[in-house]
Amino acid sequence: MIRPDQPLTKQQALTLYKKLLLPRRIEERMLMLLRQNKISKWFSGIGQEAIAVGVASALSEDDYLLPMHRNLGLFTMRQVNLYKLFCQLLGKADGFTGGRDRSFHFGIPEKRIVGMISHLAATMPVADGLALASKLRDSGYVAASFCGDGATSEGEFHEALNLAAVWKLPVIFVIENNGYGLSTPTEEQYACKDLVDRAWGYGIGGVKIDGNDIFSVRDAVRKAKKLALKGQPTLIEAKTFRMRGHEEASGTFYVSEDKIKEWKKKDPLLRFEQWLLHEDIISGSDERTDLQAEVDEYFMPVLERALEAEEPEFDRRQQEQRLFAPVAVHDKQPESENVSEKRFVDAIRFSLEQVLEKHEEYLMMGQDIAEYGGVFKVTEGFVNRFGKERIRNTPIIEAGALGCAVGLALEGFKPIVEMQFADFISCGFNQVVNNISKGQYRWMPPLNITIRAPHGAGVGAGPYHSQSPEGWFMQHPGLKIVVPATVEDAQHLLYSALIDPNPVLFFEHKKLYRSIRQVTNDRCIPEELGNARIHRRGSDVSIITYGMGVHWAHSIADQYHKREIEIEIVDLRCLAPLDFATVKESVGKTNRALLLQEPSATLGPMSELSSLLGEQCFEQLDAPIMRCSSLDIPVPFSPALEKHYLAENRLKETLDQLLAY
Known part of the structure; x- marks a missing residue:
């Protein structure tokens, strides 16, 4: 174990040890709860705590953290409300997502934590955006994004590193190389000697560290932050080992016992305890036991309370209201006196x-x-x-x-x-x-x-x-x-x-x-999105469409007007939110519906309209609902072929068929 880059007092060393111990003790308890069927799944970070705790302790409270599955230490280091955290892990109503998402799939903006999603590497470009915001405002913070060795094969990993390099962003990428992507060993994940080698290809700094040595982690992150704030992103590869399965159900049968024994000797907690003993900060197992008891006393009562917390109740209206923020068109201005073509x-x-x-x-x-x-x-x-x-x-x-x-x-x-x-x-x-x-x-x-x-x-x-x-x-x-x-x-x-x-x-x-x-x-006039518009009034048939289809509909409506057939044209304008009330009113008046779209027929937007009309307007219809769509083939290149691909080529035929019913 290397010496700390900055000397620690006895109290600082004991505090850091307890911060390293807390996520381990919580995890050990969670594994017991998993066996008792009180939680559904757990992604263990046992053996990797030095990375999360080391990174968070080396950064400031203003720096962003973008964790993954095995970074409980990031949350405890930021002193996240333990009751809400445990409720989140248990899927309780008082969790950060109220049961809407699982375990560490959440963020806490006030703690500068941006949560993960299951798609590996997907939050790495998000770190670029946070870092760009810092750069544009000269805010002086960095974003630290985590991923595992398996995620480095994902496209978003490479796009994020390249963008950070090109834009010289204050961002730190941390690879927790624990040897396996689920059951796939690193030698089947990549062919380069080390993952940090990829940094040179993108023109950014890279460093390989012992991820089980908290002092090595802290030292590397402090140096990386200084460079990041100068516009030099860094890729840190922290070598560690996953002591348990990808998640508990998968086990570790694919890992040799010898490898597990070898890495147990490098346990970050064991190594830190040995350092404490070597430095005469603690004198033996009794003090370790006392420190463990102190940590347990800190979180166990909170966990017991969370275990008794309420399960979430489903309220459909409440769930749907979470989709969109209310829109206040508060900057609506009077129309300008000026107009232009x-x-x-x-x-x-x-x-x-x-x-x-x-x-x-x-x-x-x-x-x-x-x-x-x-x-x-x-x-x-x-x-x-x-x-x-x-x-x-x-x-x-x-x-x-x-x-x-x-x-x-x-x-x-x-x-x-x-x-x-x-x-x-x-x-x-x-x-x-x-x-x-x-x-x-x-x-x-x-x-x-x-x-x-x-x-x-x-x-x-x-x-x-x-x-x-x-x-x-x-x-x-x-x-x-x-x-x-x-x-x-x-x-x-x-x-x-x-x-x-x-x-x-x-x-x-x-x-x-x-x-x-x-x-x-010559002034933009805002409105709330989701309102359809009647482009042309008619009484014989409704053409419901949007985009280019509106122009096709107008062209054919002019032709049928000469035959005294009046076509009503409904322009959806927005596909979501969908203004079905206007569609329903139009079809209720004309009693015929032709659904016109440019996309191919199968699973196009008008398939949904057809279903809604069939469910809600059946008694008002005098003819079957008909769709006019482009063909279920790729869009051809030749204009002669493309013309026959497009829905417009079949619009008159479909309309005649509908009117003749």
Whole structure:
């Protein structure tokens, strides 16, 4: 065991020992409760305590911690309320998530702790966002993100390290290399000699340490923090060993007894006790027993109280209310006296300019959005007006940028993330549906994140630049999904999305960018998202649609008007929240419903509308509900093929069939 980098008094040494002992004693008790079936699962950190306790003791209370499964010591070091902590671990109503999520899947903003999710490495880009907030405000704190050796194979690990390096962020990445990713040994996880070798490839500092030596951990973290605050991130590989299974049910049958015996000799508590004895701070086992009793007396009564705490009760309304923060359109302004003709792309740009000019907490991230102005030139000139700190080119990443947005939003920024093409959002799917959408329901404050995604076909861009993935996100509560059809809606709905305190996916149709024009107000007019609009009144049939479908519907409605058939066009505008009341009212009047969408038929947004209409409007229908969708094939590249792929090609046929019923 190395000497401490800073001398300790006897009292400081005993205090540090008790801090190291506390998570071990709690865990030992939790394992007893697991055997008694009083908790459902436990991910043991026994043998790894020196890493969590060492890191937390080397950092300040202002620094962020982003823990994983085996970091109980981070929570005890930050003096988290033990009763609430135990209730969380036991799934009780008084836990930090009230039973909505498990064990360490929670955060405590006032303690600067950002909780994990089950998808390994997913919070590492979040650490980048927190660190970027520190850098932008010159706040002087760092973010320390933890992961295991297995998580270093995940894409978000690499995106996070690369982004931190490129942006010179005050962040520390800590790998707890305990030898196994569940049952897979490290030699089957990576081929490099040590995981810290990966640091050099990203151009950041790296250090390999003995993770079972608390003094080694503290020394490395103190040095890493100094470097991080100078814009030099550090990757720390802490070598340790997992003394128990991945979780208790999996056991350790895949580990040799000799290896376990070898590592037991390196137990961080045993080594610290030996150091205390060597330094004559304690004299023998009696003092160790007294210190253990002191620690047990500290937490055991609280644990007993938590064991008797109330189980959560299900209240549907209360659960649903956690999805979104209330929206107060408090900055609504009177319309300007000035109006001007704008294209769809101009309206998008106009809204972005308005929030960036008025509010410093807004910033943009995306590929090629700075000097180049984005592939659709939406942000052309922005970097000269608002600076590179607020108009930020990212590497070619999606998950990393979206995770970074979470960290920024937790610190009060309002990030706008541009997906270069909506198709590429699939590379960031985990962040959107697991981190962002579930955040507030679980424990987070509202996340004011706007994700802009150019989507849609009709421009001969082929299978990977033409998709309409908006429906992918409808089944993930916690996201608002907006798809404007007009210039006016592009302007005002984007502004509304930007000021909404909740996460919003904003889909912009590429073909509409420069093909439609409209005179709009020269001031953005906010509204609460989730209101459909009747674009055209009619009595014979309702076409329910959104986005490009609105234009297809108008075109065909003009044709049928000559035959004295009046089509009502309902523009959903938002897919979530969904304004079904307006749809229901329209269908109740016309008694026929044609559901028109650009995405392919199977599991598209209109499948959900069809189900709702069948359940709630059956008696009002004079004909079957009909869908008109694009084909269930990838979007073809050739314009001649793409034309026949799109729903518009079958709209007249489907409408005639519906009217003839």
